[in-house]
Amino acid sequence: MTALGGVWSAARRLAVGSALVLPLVGCAGGVDTVPGSSSAGTAAEEELTGQVTVFAAASLSDVFGTFETRFEELHPRVDVLVSFAGSSSLAEQIRQGAPADVFASADLATMASVEDDGAVSGSTAFTSNSLELVVPVGNPAGVTGLADLARSDLAIALCAEEVPCGAATVTLLDAVDVEAAPDTLEQDVTSVLTKVRLGEADAGLVYRTDVLAAGDAVEGIAVDGADDVVNVYPIAVLADAPNPDAADAFVDFVLSDEARGILDGAGFGAP
Amino acid sequence: MPRSAGRRSDRSTPRLSPLVWIAAGVALALLVLPLAALAVRAPWAQLPELLGRSEVVSALTLSLGTALLSTLIALALGVPLALVLARSAAWPVVPRRVLRALVTVPLVLPPVVGGVALLLLLGRRGLLGGPLEDAWGVTIPFTTTAVVIAQVFVAMPFLVLAVEGAIRASDRRFEQVAATLGASRATVFRRVTLPLVAPGVSAGAVLCFTRALGEFGATVTFAGSFPGVTQTLPIATYLELQRDPQAAIALSLVLMVVSVVVLVALRDRWVPGTTA
Known part of the structure; x- marks a missing residue:
């Protein structure tokens, strides 16, 4: 000290x-x-x-x-x-x-x-910031909304509940009544974005600002209910x-x- | 103390300079003091409750299982690589140095970069991972297999270099004598080479195991983090640090205690002479 x-x-x-x-x-x-x-x-x-x-x-x-x-x-x-x-x-x-x-x-x-x-x-x-679905360029898995996060055939990356973006994720998914089937719970929002950007994950939930900042590297999908769950x-x-x-x-x-x-x-x- | 005894010990082991003692003391303090601080600040009362949590138990089990498997794989593949590396002393300079550099690179690479490299090779859109998924529908990221691969990638060089050092230090004439006495190549390796380099192999295996046990960066990048599948104890500890720092300290203590116990137990079992 x-x-x-x-x-x-x-x-x-x-x-x-x-x-x-x-x-x-x-x-x-x-x-x-x-x-x-x-x-x-x-x-x-x-x-x-x-x-x-x-x-x-x-x-x-x-x-x-x-x-x-x-x-x-x-x-x-x-x-x-x-x-x-x-x-x-x-x-x-x-x-x-x-x-x-x-x-x-x-x-x-x-x-x-x-x-x-x-x-x-x-x-x-x-x-404030709200969540948005993020998919790789071209959306290979054909993700359209939050309900797709429950599909077990997709690789889904979400934030871990311990970090702020994960807490927001849990609240949002509870609000829209979707039981997600994540394959990985990442330690921060950047890691989720990286997994999606590299095409390892078919879909993820990140902040809207992260999708905008990533530019053409990923595609964002606005979701219903996201505006009610803001950080x-x-x-x-x-x-x-x-x-x-x-x-x-x-x-x-x-x-x-x-x-x-x-x-x-x-x-x-x-x- | 009798004069003669003192002189004899002087002759066999020269006294270390005070400077060496001071430097060694500082080195030890640098290694031990942070861990001591961890132990002092740890919420000991919380430990039993933490160890009972199912997610902690599953993370610990996963860590021990994958680190053990990684070490076995590293032994099976790394000892032969070490043999080749030791023999490369007779090679021309360029291939010899290239081989050594290739083995050493994962040691200096930041583990997170190693994880990205593994993704680019074995990920779903990777050089090998892409065809693998197209042909057989096999995906490696987000599986326990990915955890083991990441650990082998990061930890095997420790084993290879330790074993290689032991092989080069051993006297090859024993092998040559055994061969002239009619022993087959396999017998020479099993009965002569292996016992000679056993201390190096066990030291390498221990280094490899502990490095695999503490692996974080490459694992979380390549394999992700999911309880029971890919979330090893270091990853669980890092996540807990975001929510409850006290619990994270307790978890890191668990990792530390497990490492020490495993180290002591393995050393005693494999090389009885080294701890005496």
């Missing part, structure tokens, strides 16, 4: 050092760009400096990458660092004292577990955030209309 703490504080010192250098660079080009983006910031926000460490669920990789770029354009003196991993892993790191400022989880339960430990007081739902994504500033002002500003950005547009484009739903 102490050794890790040492590494972290060393990393923070380094970050502070680079934050001291960055403003010099940022000021030169920032003078004429700031008035153009005046709609996004008050005078107080423009004084934000330092580093913001954001822990975000793996499914948010694409959109939070865009958020990071945009936020740094709006606040040139702030350096955003995003760490992507499974929500449960991130929650465990936060419990072990990782010096993060912001946590965005892929489900309410994980955020609640962090709140129970006092690392967060109060979170805001900012988006809500909450975001929160951590109680021990090293840079609470910038963290607040980042969360405000994630809740802004501009961020909403980016989320919509990636297939995320309303909170």
Whole structure:
């Protein structure tokens, strides 16, 4: 623990050092760009400096990458660092004292577990995700709907119940009364997608955003009832955030209309 | 201590430098301390309840069964490969190095990549797996067979290299003498070569078994994860980590205890001399 703490504080010192250098660079080009983006910031926000460490669920990789770029354009003196991993892993790191400022989880339960430990007081739902059937290109098994997940002659890949996408899968299949015959219960949504992409699985259930992000590599089939079973994504500033002002500003950005547009484009739903 | 006794032991085993002792101590700490932390943090009271759970029992049974089968296959195929590899010392440089590299590659490959490679070969759309399914309707992914194949792929190189080292270290003149005395090739192998390299074979088999028992990446990629069919104990542990970290610690403890028990039991049975 102490050794890790040492590494972290060393990393923070380094970050502070680079934050001291960055403003010099940022000021030169920032003078004429700031008035153009005046709609996004008050005078107080423009004084934000330092580093913001954001822990975000793996499914948010694409959109939070865009958020990071945009936020740094709006606040040139702030350096955003995003760490992507499974929500449960991130929650465990936060419990072990990782010096993060912001946590965005892929489900309410994980955020609640962090709140129970006092690392967060109060979170805001900012988006949601729903499940979609995914099949290999050309749909070789002729899958049409959730009922096909019960066919034992097909190779079916689903998320394991222990992870958020698996919990959503169970709820959805219960709601539509389908008893699935999975051949594998994967440890995350990416693994399901990989099995389908390679044609090993004839069908799988993944998030709509994953189907969109995979592009032409797979085909998605929207299913009835999926909109009723959504994973809500909450975001929160951590109680021990090293840079609470910038963290607040980042969360405000994630809740802004501009961020909403980016989320919509990636297939995320309303909170 | 009598002076003469001290001198005699000095002559037979030179004293190790303090630096060696320090480095060895650090090495041991690096290996043991994380496991000690695991044992300290483990919810011991939860262990009996966990061990009684049917999914834990089935994962443990599957792990032990597949690892044992993988080791037997690796013995049957890996010892001959080790013999060839040892003889390759007499070959030209290029084929000799290529063969050695081919045997070693799975050791340095990240297991997940190994799993993808197995899918590309034996998957339903794989180079061999595709024709296999078309011709006989046989599919390998998502079956216990796939678990064993993944384990053999990842663990057999350990056995091959250990056995090969033992063969090269053994004195070939014993084999030559046995042959001149009229022993057949099979008899020479069974009565002379095998006993000579037995410690290497058993050490290789133990390495192979424990590596197979802990296999995660290649298995979960190639075989998937389904309780009772492909969900081995390491996979079950990883999944439990997402839901209940305390239970996952207890499960990893089970894996650790089983490995240690198997190691101790096997070593005593196969090579009585090595533990004395």
